[in-house]
Amino acid sequence: MIPAFATLLVFQLLGEALVRALAVPVPGPVVGMALLLLALVARPALLTGLKPTAQTLLQHLSLLFVPAGVGVMLHLQRLGDEVLAIGVALVLSTLVGLASAALTMAWLMKRTAPPRSRQEAP
Incomplete structure (x- = not known):
């Protein structure tokens, strides 16, 4: 080991x-x-x-999060003071991540889709 x-x-x-x-x-x-x-x-x-x-x-990965949890507890007052900014940043970054993943997937699906025959075209 x-x-x-x-x-x-x-x-x-x-x-x-x-x-x-x-x-x-x-x-x-x-x-x-x-x-x-x-x-x-x-x-x-x-x-x-x-x-x-x-x-x-x-x-045993969860044990590695103990120091981060202790750090959060030590700075709880500061997190409370900045809750609006943190919340906005989390929501916006989540939305940007979801949108970029969706757009990338749509682009990849379009790029790898088999060509349609002329009979199928509307």
Whole structure:
């Protein structure tokens, strides 16, 4: 389990290093996951060593949210003061995300639809 966990941490470290070196506005762990994905595509044999450790981490994922919950509780007064701005940002970002997903899906469906024959055309 330790070598697999170390491998996951190395990919996270690589992601952090790339983000800092290139000044990319993306979280380092996201870049690390992308690098891990590329490594798994290139060498599928890595999956057999990482899978048990990854499944164990996923089973206990809720424990990783405890620090975030504590942070929210510490700043509850500030969240109360900013509730309108936070609410508006959440609603608008949700609507933008839904609209962009719907438009992307419509575009992809139109692009991949089989051509209609002349008899079917109105």
